Amino acid sequence: MNKRKYDDHDLGAEALDQPRKLPAIGTLNSSRPLAASRTALNEPTTTVSTSAGAVSKPPSRPPSRLTRRDPPRPGTATTRSRSTRATSAPPKPSGPPTRPPISRIPSGSGILRQQNGPTSIESLQVASAQRLACDMDAERAKVAKLSADDRALSRQLASAKELDLDKRRALVDAVDELERIRIKHQREIVDLEVEAGKRAREAREREEELKVAKEDLETARETIASLKSTVAQQSGVQVTLNAQIAALQVENRELRAQLDDLSSTVSKGALEYADAQRKIEQLEKEAREAEMVRRKLHNMVQELKGNIRVFCRVRPVLPHDFVPPAVAGLRRPGSPADDQERAAVADLTFPDKEDHREIVVSSTSLNAMGQERKEAYNFTFDRVFEPEATQSDVYEEISLLAQSCVDGYNVCIFAYGQTGSGKSFTMEGGSTEATVGMIPRAVGDVFRAADALRSKGWEYKMDGQFLEIYNETINDLLGKGEFDKKKHEIKHEKQGSTITTRVTDVNVLPLSTPREVASLLRLANSRRTVAATLMNERSSRSHSVFTLRVSGYNAHTGTRCEGCLNLVDLAGSERLNASGAAGDKDRLRETQNINRSLSALGDVIAALGEKSVEKASEKHVPYRNSKLTYLLQNSLSGNSKTLMILNLSPLAAHLGESLTSLRFATKVNNTTIGTARKQVRGPS
Template sequence: VAATAVREEADALRAELAGAREALAALREKSEKTAARAARTDVEVADLKAEGMRLAARVAEQAAAVEAGRQEADAARAQKETFVLRASELGAQVASLQKRAHRSDALRAALHNKVLQLKGNIRVFVRTRPLLSRAAEDAVALVANQQPRDESMPPRGYRFLASDIDDCRTLEVFDTETERGGLPARKKRWRFGFDRVFGPEARQDDVYREVAPLVQSAVDGHRVCIFAFGQTGSGKTYTMEGSEAAPGINPRALDELFRIKAAREANGEAASVRVSFSMVEIYNEKVRDLLTPGGSGPDLALRQGPEGVFIEGVTVSEAETAEDVRAAMRLGKENRTIASTLCNAESSRSHSVLLVNTESRVPYPDPSDPTNKAKAKVKVLHGRLVLVDLAGSERVSRSGATGANLKEAAAINKSLSTLGDVFNALRLRQNASAAAQGSNGGAGHIPFRNSKLTWLLSNSLQRHGKALLIIQVSPAAADVPETLCTLQFGSRVKAVELGAAQAHAAGNLPSGGGGGGGGGKGASAQAQSEQREKEERLQRALRSAREEKEREVDLRRNAEAHGRGLEKELRKLKIEAARSSRSGGGGGGAQVQAARDAQ
């Protein structure tokens, strides 16, 4: 029994020992796991400490960036205030310069008009066309720039007299009278003085250089007429229209007109020039629209309106560029009536008239506002530029015209004769007015309505108008008698004065009447010298006004460019501030607000 108890106790002890060993193994395993977890925790703690340090460094960087952004925003805000103040100053300076430019433009227009008045509101040029091959054996002697002291006289020819080659104003014509009833031949000489004389070597731009000021006058609100007169085949169409290689007055005047238009509109929104045009021919005393398809429209009537004579039912087209008008002119040229005669293979059988109307809106400062604070007022000027290629005068005995051509020649000569009658009447009324010393005497009738041509041109041939007559001369010897008649006509025209030209502003239109003023052009040499000196003084003043205007325009453009530069710099600062705000993350709220303040 005792042994059994001992064994049982031993088994119990062995079982307890086995349980203790298992418990010890479990504790060891748990301890190892705890140690491993503790090691991992140490690593994580170390990593967290490193991340904390990195975050602390990043926070410090962000704080520095936010502070820098705040400082930049403050600087941008201060710079913006400076820019706004400077922009305001520049805006006031630009407004002041614009008003000064408007004053300079008004002064330029006044001086320009005064210069042309001194030159004469009716001016007469003479141009001798170059010799044609068919007339080479029948040419007159052409002596250029020979002084009056040289008394050598060719049997038949022309001599151009001038103080210098660029300022010829006198033309002499020589002829020899052979049929004198058995008496020796006698040489004859005629001397004519004009505003300008061009020899056969003159180029198209030489002629247009003298014509260009009249285009400016049309834009300034005056009624301007430029027309070429002469016998058939003397070069009228070439002078007015020219060729592709050598454009004449018409295309050059259109280019000049649209150049002036662009320059004015570039000076400000208030300034603008509106251009419209029509083109007609006067054929057998009938007015035909050359801008209708085929030129086959009905005969048009001339009417008297509040702004002068107008063509009822004519096609009126708006033009934005010179090419718009040139394209229409090409159509009109195709529709114009021409025919072949013994004098000219392509003789114009009608008078071609291009009417270009301008409506100019011109800002001008308020004279009652010396501080230039008020907005400039705008006046509207209505001008007209009439470019006429007259049909050539011709002698039926030389042209060989018969049938329809004979009727055309009769109508052409009648209208040209009426044109001469109009200038004679203007000269007589002028002389009568001068004799009456400014009284109302001499207001004689001017036969404008005796032909469609003179009636249509009456707006420019009355008071307030400006006209330029270009006398075309042929160098052919057989044409000398006709040349003398043409030059004598030009001399009568040169003796006419229209009085002071006035711009046609809205509400200030000319009346239907109006006489000449001032004395004739046959003044003494002293009076002519004084007039030339006045003209030169005014030209110098005009150049000075133009230079002053150009300087003011340059100043205004520089100010505007500087203002644009400031605005560009301000936009750049805004963009940089916005970028800084975005890079600053959530802590950059103050910088975002600063950028908004800068905007």
């Protein structure tokens, strides 16, 4: 529709731009003679020769016949000539004028009577010419009028065309406006229909809501009616309750008076309790501070002395430790009077109740004469833990070593003792929070100490490895699958003034949280070599060494420090006859290697003591006699802080092994190896 509209508009514009062309007046051939009238065509003419030229003389007629003009017929030449011929004068004849021949007019024609004499003929010719000239003038006047009329009509036609074009444009605009109005009207109709549908839905919803409201009203009316009946019933009950309330108010006043008395008493007691609590907290704080000062001073003294510190821990009696009364033993003073316990428990006493540094072992035996002989052995260590001591009590004494590791010291903590004395429990602990061992606690303290130093510009990186030494062979407990056939070698590398120990081809894992250490412990325990002996049904047959390397860098000062924490769980020392390993080839070999490595450890400690006493730098220390001593070379020398935890069994059956362990620990405690040095490097 729009396309048709625009086409009509274009056609109208083109028609307006190109108006119709009318034939110009005077453009026809002016040399064409005027057409003769019907009378002239039907009648013969006479040619008269004058001075102006030859003139055709029509036949003589009455004047009225000569001057009358018949109306031209449609389609004749005269009509066409009038509509198209211009008003220009007829062309003048060219050439010299010639006298036209005088034709003879036949007699009796009735048209013109020939008169006698030449004057009459000339006068007729003049009259005929005058009449012809008058006719020509009249015709020219008509032609001029027609031309004027034609021009007026052309102007009217042009104005009519312009008006028609304006009307067409107005019509096109009106059609467009009508189309826009129609589209708008259709959109309004659609919107009204949508609105009407929406109104209808709202009306239906209102009707439904009204219906629900009416139902709710009916329900409310029923509820009101039931409530009115209930109120009427409760009105009687209210009277009774008012009487009871009055009685209760009297009783309440009495109770309030009693409560006020009690409140005053309680407030006085609370004040007294708060004062006592503050005093207790202050005393406890002072005691803790005094204890911490004592420990720090003690550690400073031990560090200046350069001794290897030794702790002694006696494990408690376990249910499976009881033996029949036939097994001879010594009774611990103050123990319950039970035959089985008297036979199982050795006589161990702890006379030093303040510093907890002494342990006394008493034994009774028969000499060759059958007489009873009593012997008492007194041992003194840096700290002695009784069977009632918890894991937290033990770690409290060694917690400062974690800070030393972060500060750049090499720290070594190892557990020594016979099989079944509680070494693994002391180092690794149990599954509960209260029974967590030294390894997880020390690692947790190292992480906490490193986090506390972040505010001072220190950033630490920690790596861990877990090895075992079994039959003088190093195994990687964090390796993939079973133990591979790789040969691990111990390398001591000197970097400046520090010496670092590295084991080839072992997995060193980066650690970011203490929880990762717990998972490493579980993995290592599942792979560690254990076996059943007469001393312990799950005896560790190897030495396990957990190493935590700590590298710190201070961005403010550019200082670097490197510390190493070695946590060692030694295999149990035992005699072949007591362990029952003599009859088993594998157990025999394991026991021999364990005892040999522990003997090498004693030789190294003895050599270090002799070297320190004699001040002889050339004194040889046999580190290479065992993989254990060679691995712990930097932890046993003067570059580290070393702590040995001696674990003892409280059973009388293990008294011989306990005495041997106590003597070995005393020798270690009396050894002086020099002062520990901090491994710190300046700005790189």
